[in-house]
Amino acid sequence: MLEIENLVTEFATRDGIARAVNDVSFELKPKEILGVVGESGSGKSVLGYSMIGLVDPPGRVVSGSVRFEGRELIGLPEEEMRALRGKRIAMIFQDPMMTLNPVLSIETQMVETVFAHESFDRAKARKICLENLELVGIASPERRLKQYPHEFSGGMRQRVAIAIALLHRPALIIADEPTTALDVTVQGQILYEMQRLVRETGAALVWITHDLSVVAGFADSVAVMYAGRIVENGRTEDVLHSPRHPYTRSLLDSVPANNIGQVRLRQIPGMTPSLARLPAGCSFRERCGHADAQCSSMPEMKTSVRCHHPLC
Amino acid sequence: MTVYVLRRLAQTLLVLFVTSGLVFGGLYLVGDPVEILVNPQADQEERARTAAALGLDKPVLEQYGLFLKGMFAGDLGKSFVFGRPALEVILERMPATLELAFLAMLMSVGLGIPLGLYAGLYPDRKTSKAIMAGSILGFSLPTFWVGLLLIMVFAVQLGWLPSTGRGPTENVFGFSISIFSVEGLRYAFLPSLNLALFKLSLIIRLTRAQVREQALLDYIRFARAKGLPRSRVIGVHLLKNILIPLVTVIGLELGSVIAFAIVTESIFAWPGMGKLVIDSIFQLDRPVVVAYLLVVVFMFIMINLVVDVLYSALDPRVRIAEAK
Amino acid sequence: MKEFLSNRIAATGLAMLMVVIAIALFAPWISPQNPYDLGKLDLMDSRLEPGGKYLLGTDGQGRDMLSAIFYGLRVSLLVGAASGVIALTLGGLLGVLAAYVGGRFESILMRIVDIQLGFPAILVALILIAVLGKGVDKIIFALVCVQWAYYARTARSAALVERGKEYMEAARGLGLSRTRIVLKHLLPNASPPLIVVGTVQVAHAIALEATLSFLGLGLPATEPSLGLLIANGYEYLLSGKYWISMYPGVALLLTILAINLVGDQLRDQLNPRLSRA
Numbered sequence A: 001m002l003e004i005e006n007l008v009t010e011f012a013t014r015d016g017i018a019r020a021v022n023d024v025s026f027e028l029k030p031k032e033i034l035g036v037v038g039e040s041g042s043g044k045s046v047l048g049y050s051m052i053g054l055v056d057p058p059g060r061v062v063s064g065s066v067r068f069e070g071r072e073l074i075g076l077p078e079e080e081m082r083a084l085r086g087k088r089i090a091m092i093f094q095d096p097m098m099t100l101n102p103v104l105s106i107e108t109q110m111v112e113t114v115f116a117h118e119s120f121d122r123a124k125a126r127k128i129c130l131e132n133l134e135l136v137g138i139a140s141p142e143r144r145l146k147q148y149p150h151e152f153s154g155g156m157r158q159r160v161a162i163a164i165a166l167l168h169r170p171a172l173i174i175a176d177e178p179t180t181a182l183d184v185t186v187q188g189q190i191l192y193e194m195q196r197l198v199r200e201t202g203a204a205l206v207w208i209t210h211d212l213s214v215v216a217g218f219a220d221s222v223a224v225m226y227a228g229r230i231v232e233n234g235r236t237e238d239v240l241h242s243p244r245h246p247y248t249r250s251l252l253d254s255v256p257a258n259n260i261g262q263v264r265l266r267q268i269p270g271m272t273p274s275l276a277r278l279p280a281g282c283s284f285r286e287r288c289g290h291a292d293a294q295c296s297s298m299p300e301m302k303t304s305v306r307c308h309h310p311l312c
Numbered sequence B: 001m002t003v004y005v006l007r008r009l010a011q012t013l014l015v016l017f018v019t020s021g022l023v024f025g026g027l028y029l030v031g032d033p034v035e036i037l038v039n040p041q042a043d044q045e046e047r048a049r050t051a052a053a054l055g056l057d058k059p060v061l062e063q064y065g066l067f068l069k070g071m072f073a074g075d076l077g078k079s080f081v082f083g084r085p086a087l088e089v090i091l092e093r094m095p096a097t098l099e100l101a102f103l104a105m106l107m108s109v110g111l112g113i114p115l116g117l118y119a120g121l122y123p124d125r126k127t128s129k130a131i132m133a134g135s136i137l138g139f140s141l142p143t144f145w146v147g148l149l150l151i152m153v154f155a156v157q158l159g160w161l162p163s164t165g166r167g168p169t170e171n172v173f174g175f176s177i178s179i180f181s182v183e184g185l186r187y188a189f190l191p192s193l194n195l196a197l198f199k200l201s202l203i204i205r206l207t208r209a210q211v212r213e214q215a216l217l218d219y220i221r222f223a224r225a226k227g228l229p230r231s232r233v234i235g236v237h238l239l240k241n242i243l244i245p246l247v248t249v250i251g252l253e254l255g256s257v258i259a260f261a262i263v264t265e266s267i268f269a270w271p272g273m274g275k276l277v278i279d280s281i282f283q284l285d286r287p288v289v290v291a292y293l294l295v296v297v298f299m300f301i302m303i304n305l306v307v308d309v310l311y312s313a314l315d316p317r318v319r320i321a322e323a324k
Numbered sequence C: 001m002k003e004f005l006s007n008r009i010a011a012t013g014l015a016m017l018m019v020v021i022a023i024a025l026f027a028p029w030i031s032p033q034n035p036y037d038l039g040k041l042d043l044m045d046s047r048l049e050p051g052g053k054y055l056l057g058t059d060g061q062g063r064d065m066l067s068a069i070f071y072g073l074r075v076s077l078l079v080g081a082a083s084g085v086i087a088l089t090l091g092g093l094l095g096v097l098a099a100y101v102g103g104r105f106e107s108i109l110m111r112i113v114d115i116q117l118g119f120p121a122i123l124v125a126l127i128l129i130a131v132l133g134k135g136v137d138k139i140i141f142a143l144v145c146v147q148w149a150y151y152a153r154t155a156r157s158a159a160l161v162e163r164g165k166e167y168m169e170a171a172r173g174l175g176l177s178r179t180r181i182v183l184k185h186l187l188p189n190a191s192p193p194l195i196v197v198g199t200v201q202v203a204h205a206i207a208l209e210a211t212l213s214f215l216g217l218g219l220p221a222t223e224p225s226l227g228l229l230i231a232n233g234y235e236y237l238l239s240g241k242y243w244i245s246m247y248p249g250v251a252l253l254l255t256i257l258a259i260n261l262v263g264d265q266l267r268d269q270l271n272p273r274l275s276r277a
Helices: A044-052 A078-084 A106-117 A122-135 A141-145 A154-166 A184-201 A212-216 A236-241 A246-253 B002-030 B033-037 B044-054 B060-072 B086-121 B126-140 B143-157 B182-214 B218-225 B230-268 B273-282 B286-314 B316-323 C002-006 C008-030 C065-101 C103-117 C121-132 C136-163 C166-173 C178-214 C226-237 C243-270
Strands: A002-013 A016-028 A033-037 A059-068 A089-092 A172-176 A204-209 A221-226 A229-235 B170-172 B175-177
Touching: A002 A044, A016 A044, A016 A059, A016 A229, A033 A044, A033 A212, A044 A059, A044 A089, A044 A172, A044 A204, A089 A154, A089 B218, A106 A122, A106 A141, A106 A154, A106 B230, A122 A141, A122 A154, A154 A184, A184 A204, A204 A212, A212 A236, A221 A236, A221 A246, A229 A236, A229 A246, B002 B060, B002 B286, B002 C121, B086 B126, B086 B175, B086 B182, B086 B230, B086 B273, B086 B286, B126 B182, B126 C243, B143 B182, B143 B230, B143 C178, B143 C226, B143 C243, B182 B230, B218 B230, B230 B273, B230 B286, B230 C121, B273 B286, B273 C121, B286 C121, C008 C065, C008 C243, C065 C103, C065 C136, C065 C178, C065 C226, C065 C243, C103 C136, C121 C136, C121 C178, C136 C178, C166 C178, C178 C226, C178 C243, C226 C243
Parallel strands: A033 A204, A033 A221, A089 A172, A172 A204
Antiparallel strands: A002 A016, A002 A059, A221 A229, B170 B175
């Protein structure tokens, strides 16, 4: 349903050209859930924007292809892309405080989304909105519809955003860290709801997060991103239980749940490199415990792992 | 809300009281209006008679006391020059100033917001850079000098528009208004353009800064991700958010336009309150100056109040905070 | 400084400003004539067009416009700079003090600032001049009264931010005196925003003084600033003798523009929040 091939997205910055998405390829089947994991600055959000045509200048998709339901999205005229957005591909964002317009009522923001793609009358549009609010577990939707975003809690706001994303029953939902800004308990609820909703509506889901543990019990497959590249991807069990890239291993070692009462949590030394000034060769080598001279030249690529060290 | 309005009104009274005292006292010290009003050859006796007729022979504190008493009764004293109630003289001139201010605000908001929006949405285009360069120029041009240039170019050199004075007026709901006729607009165009230029630059710069700030926010991205047409993202989502801070500024600027009309009216010989107050300052017509200030201060405070109310109507967050 | 000069427009502004200041400082030495020595004026030369003997023409009294502009610039800049420095010192100190002392003093001071800033500068200045009369000292006083509130507000908010920082705790912990804390620690840290406000305000002050002088309410005719020169040329404007009003106006515009260009760049540079992302 979704095939991404050699996608490259660049940003012109003061320090030079930053490749936020660098030669990324993956595939997604209908109803599949993919977790995209990476630290901040790894390019995972930009990957999401690239898929839905929301990369703004100074950024642009330079090359590669995004095929969705048999259509090439890169280079698609803006009007056709707009007709797809919100209709076949929906996106939800990190901070529910920021994604809903503070000065428009929930009703306005939902109904306009219906009208963006369908020419129903107002009563029918309202009915669809109410159904969807109910679907995401919002009580007394009739009253809630008239309210403004600031009258909702963070979790409720994110539910509204999800309801908006589901309005047209999209085939693909891109979720950019939708639980990061929420309380831990609310996070769990939203995760659970999301899982239920994609199953009920039959949507495929790309879940972008920096938190491996979120993805663990939830995604069918995982792609690990570092410095704009997918360094490793595969079935969730495979990647979590037998990581093959040193970066994935380091990430796993730094998750608390993975080693209760065992060894000290291990930090990954150093900082994510600036995308405009990547070291030559493997971009992880300066932080990698396994790095050797070979890593300074571009490492040979195995099927899905961009590292020459056999870890498994 | 009511408490808030009451508190603001109390503050209004205080400010009015202080202003009147400062100005009254100050003007008393500057010069003797009798000197200007009477014939230079007049003898001592005639001077004394004039002074007594104007109530100027009493001690200054008593004069001020009488003035305050009158103020609360809506009587701001008689103009020395016109021999009529000062308030009446002011109110008579007010429509002329207000129509100028209205036209100027219309021009600066009507042009400023679209231009600022454009410059903010497409910051790298040549047109945007030209708009911004124009706005910093407009920001630096002294209003009165621009007025002279406008007269020189459009009235003297090209002869397209009249340079001074106000066009024919007609009676609209008891006010004499000149801007409802083409001829009247021809007279009003240059002065209101002159008055608008500085504000136009200000509104362009403000709108642009707001757009640049808001356009990066997630709610705009989300609105686009919903598949909304660009016209709706900009015209509804973005515009409504930038309007909130703009309304405050525009309200304050309306007050400042009324004040700045003093300069424009002097250049274009526009018979408004601004021209009146300048003339009155020179003629030491104290009641008119004081009445003008009180009227203007009162207007400012009312404008501020309206802005606050409007603000809460536009921003649902404020509405709720007050209801609680 | 390097970053400043890398912006071509800002560098131009700075260069223009330097030239303007130099002209104002050295006016008596570089002017072709002393425009206020009546003995040097030749009425036969009055209202001559630009070019020829007088580069920018002459006014109604046969005064060389170029010299008049140089001298006028001197007065305009003096008034702008003097009122700016006094208002900055006064407003800056009061603002920092308000942030440091807090309590009643702070709330009353800020109330006054709010109320005053609610009124257009021109109105406040006009009233003061109407009350005080003409004169360089009086106009400087009026401009200070108009401007101090901007500085006070800026200084207070900057100082409030600084007050919360750790080095302030340290300074207090060391037992430094209040005066010392305010003067040596709060004030210097509040100065970048004050400088930015200062450039804008000086430009405003110069424009305001010119406006008042134009209205006949600013400076006496013995010390004509650019505004008064423009006003003097006003009567000739309608008869097509544009230069008497026009060139002083250009000089005024260039001065204000130069200051605004420098101010714009300073604001972008000194304020990290506003720097282009």
